[in-house]
Amino acid sequence: MFIYLPCTLTEIHCVQQIRQTLKKETALKIGIKDIAKQANVSIGTVDRVLHNRGDVAKSTREQVLSIIEELGYTPNLLAKSLASKTKYTISVLIPDPESNAYWEKPLAGIKAAAAEIKKFNFELQIATFDYSNENSFIEKANQILGSNPSGFIFAPVFYESSLKVIEKCDQLELSYVFIDVFIENCENLAYFGQNSAQSGYLAARLMSLSISQVISHIYIVKPLNPSAPVYHLNLREKGFVSYFSEENSDQAILHSMDVDISSPAALDESLDAIFASSNKPLGLFVANSRVHLVASYFEKNKIKNVILIGYDLLQENIEYIEKGIIQFLICQKPEEQGYKSVFALFNHLFLKHTVEKLNFSPIDIIMKENIEYYKNFKI
Amino acid sequence: MFIYLPCTLTEIHCVQQIRQTLKKETALKIGIKDIAKQANVSIGTVDRVLHNRGDVAKSTREQVLSIIEELGYTPNLLAKSLASKTKYTISVLIPDPESNAYWEKPLAGIKAAAAEIKKFNFELQIATFDYSNENSFIEKANQILGSNPSGFIFAPVFYESSLKVIEKCDQLELSYVFIDVFIENCENLAYFGQNSAQSGYLAARLMSLSISQVISHIYIVKPLNPSAPVYHLNLREKGFVSYFSEENSDQAILHSMDVDISSPAALDESLDAIFASSNKPLGLFVANSRVHLVASYFEKNKIKNVILIGYDLLQENIEYIEKGIIQFLICQKPEEQGYKSVFALFNHLFLKHTVEKLNFSPIDIIMKENIEYYKNFKI
DNA sequence: TAAAATACCGTTAACGTTAACGGAAAATAT
DNA sequence: ATATTTTCCGTTAACGTTAACGGTATTTTA
Incomplete structure (x- = not known):
């Protein structure tokens, strides 16, 4: 995928030159032999200057180098790998x-x-x-x-x-x-x-698009394991929040919520609390791939018409997207x-x-x- | 990107076997030599059976084939390309x-x-x-x-x-x-x-998300060159229409519009007509990459708050996305x-x-x- | 000034495969 | 019976590069 062997115009031109000067029909691609011949040295010497292996006079080294440059030599990677002993x-x-x-x-x-x-x-x-x-x-x-x-x-x-x-x-x-x-x-x-912050910002934009009411309560859910490091979570939240402070600040009232997922019941409790409160959510942004846990809660409790946005194409998340319980997944390849x-x-x-x-x-x-x-x- | 040289467990096992039987420390990977030795033939014969070049007795052929199978031989593509004369x-x-x-x-x-x-x-x-x-x-x-x-x-x-x-x-x-x-x-x-139809369907979903009013006029714009073939355009339109007939049929009133872009003024006229009509559009779906032409009209005429969705990451489209005139681009790599x-x-x-x-x-x-x-x- | 060291460079055998070439044995034809 | 195919297979020179080995000159040392 990233292995480019560009054939520049110069190279093509030089191939034609070489063809004419060497009168060889087979000289389609410049090889180590061609530059050796042109420089009046052996291939051993050429290899030595190519790999800085020393034992070559300064003058010949420069001579070879200039010919390499002139002919636009590019090594044949296949032959290189075949012959090389370095792993x-x-x-x-x-x-x-x-x-x-x-x-x-x-x-x-x-x-x-x-x-x-x-x-x-x-x-x-x-x-x-x-x-x-x-x-x-x-x-x-x-x-x-x-x-x-x-x-x-x-x-x-x-x-x-x-x-x-x-x-x-x-x-x-x-x-x-x-x-x-x-x-x-x-x-x-x-x-x-x-770019975690940017993805949070984008999620907020999608949330903003999806909620129709003028003022909505939106919850940012951060499911985490207390002993594990947090890195993307906070950045995503930051991005999410910054959208609503920049763009549609009057549309949403944001609430942030950490949930310890090391105990299974903790999530349920937290969500119960939200849905029982007077600030009923119209949107939930789950800042990592555990969004399927929330989706499962939605399914169990038959919660509809609440926008659910989360991260990553885990199998569980895929299923909830297809069921229509998760609206958006942000995924970063x-x-x-x-x-x-x-x-x-x-x-x-x-x-x-x-x-x-x-x-x-x-x-x-x-x-x-x-x-x-x-x-x-x-x- | 697609070049897989899988090393199966069987293969590894056999390499170890060969190592023991042949007592050679260098036998890291099974090569044509190894199977030649094992089959008591020359590498020429092995190559002949590998490439079905004929001139090999049925019995030896089968013998070689079974050893190839047994040792899980996979050719070294580098050496193959180096040596091969086929272009x-x-x-x-x-x-x-x-x-x-x-x-x-x-x-x-x-x-x-x-x-x-x-x-x-x-x-x-x-x-x-x-x-x-x-x-x-x-x-x-x-x-x-x-x-x-x-x-x-x-x-x-x-x-x-x-x-x-x-x-x-x-x-x-x-x-x-x-x-x-x-x-x-x-x-x-x-x-x-x-999948053109599906992309149209998706565009419709995005349109539906983005328009807030209950009943909206939405225009499907098909910019085309009369002498050029139409292929994706109609499928995309079909997908777009099918969304609104399946999902939110009471939300949108759809209008379809062909525009001949071979004359520059035609587009302006058509869009003028739309915006002068009583059925003012709240969304435009442009079914191909010429969406930038519509965006340019929007810019010129200072049209705001109309959702514009189009196709493909052309440079012009990129600019209008960044300016906020195009809301969504659908792009299919x-x-x-x-x-x-x-x-x-x-x-x-x-x-x-x-x-x-x-x-x-x-x-x-x-x-x-x-x-x-x-x-x-x-x- | 001879011996030893160094600087410099050419030769060559790999790497794993392809495919042309040629040759021995077996089968067929005369 | 010999002559001629045919069948089958081994040998070998590439492909472009690496890197070890060895061999001249030239310089340094004693």
Whole structure:
């Protein structure tokens, strides 16, 4: 997907030149042999200057370099991988999908990317940690750092521990990519994730569109596990709130509500309280993928005509969208985030391309009418 | 993107077996040599059975085949492409992007895919035709069919002519892929495009959400070039209409309107007529990418509070979304359609994988709040 | 000034596959 | 019986690159 072998105009022109000068009909693509011949050296020397392996006189080095430039040489990656003995290992450290279903998606993307670059001598090493256990993160990270990988993809959900990991990476000159969570002022190769505040803002816009009454009570629900880190939740809430303070401030009265989902009954109680109050909600914004828990409550209690907006294409959420209980899901291509994280390292380590540092996923709006085409992950 | 080289458990197991039996430490991956050794034949024979090149006794053939099966041999695609002398040519025939800006997008995807598979000896041959000139389509198609390509991607926008092209393809046993437009009951390898009716249905849902008054006049605008084929337009209209007949039939009064955009003044006149009438519109659904023409009218005439929904991420449309004049754009990943069309042929011709025949793109909903992340095409 | 070290460069065997070439054995024809 | 096919298979030179190995000159050291 990201492997470009551009054939520039210059290149084409030079191929034609070479064809004429060398009088060889087979010289369709410039190879290491062509530049060796042109420079009056052997392919060994060319390879030495290409890889800075030393043992070549400054003058010949420059000569070869200029011919490489002139002919617009690009290496044949197939031959390169075939002949090369260097192996690349990409280590991955993300929350365990068993305990947090969301992470199945980035993982799927990571694996898909890995399958593609396997033929270029790239190998994956996947480790997971417990989302509600900072020590497991530290432990696994240390294991990985000790194994001397070529590149490292991780979700820096624990701030302090992550800083230490980052410091170690910098020391080891190990390229690392942040996924999902972003930490500022780092030497990370890239970040792939979402713009949480903006997605909250968008959710608010959709909410605003969907509620018709002039003044409505809208609840922001934040389902969380007390021992797990909160990162996107607050940003999403912030974005949601900022919409209504900027755009339609007289339309909505906002209420924010934390719900501990480690105990099953807690959610029910909280929601009971809301629906029993005099401030009856016309809209609920659930700031993460646990929106299906709220939807389940809606179904059980036959609540209708309340707009429900949440996050992510989990199987449970898909079902509630199709039933019409959830109106909108915001989804930010988690598979793609994983996929692209791997390719960022591939581009950097193998192709020596520069990679974009900050990469936000599109904010997909999913509703009953278009969910069909988002259900199945296909890169 | 679609190149999978799965390493099954069986495969891993067998590698370990081979390691033990052959006592070779280097036997990490089963190659043609390994199966030659195991079958007591030469690599030439193995290659002959692998490619059905004949000249091999039935008994040895079966022997080799069973060992291939047993060891779970998968060819090394890099070495294959390096050594192979067979070149693949994929011909493409689509409307000229110069006359129809939409087609820049599929073309971009096609080129991106081509760049990726260039290293596997795949070459692209791109031809375009005039959207309002059926003969140009026929002419170019015949040229392509005469050039004996390995695969053919085209937009069958002219029905009758396309049928003839398809017949010719079937005769030549040439694999062909439909892009954008679908013709039923064909032997096409695949189709990549959009579900037009569903996108219209979705647009109607968005319209319904956005208009607040109980009874509203809504206009369906179909900007078209009289000499050019109409395909998606009517389906989108159909979907749009069907929503309001199914879901909120008492909310909207629908009006349909064809506009000839070959003369610049025609649109103005038609819109003037609408806005001067007693049935003032509260929503306009423009069924193709020319929605920017309507938006321009809105801007010029300072029309506010009328919901405008259209199609596709053309630069002009992007600007009107950002200005808040267009509320929604429906977009169906045209780049991806082009990209995937090429890869369908790659999968079929090179990898010998089976490919899905019917492929609809997701229906992306784009509004001011999320357009930022859809602007730039990145596969 | 001879010996040792260094700087520089060419040669070559891989990597896994393709496909042309040729040759031995078996089958058929004369 | 020999001559001629036919069947079947092994050998080998590519494909473009990597990287180890070894070999000249040239410079440095003793």
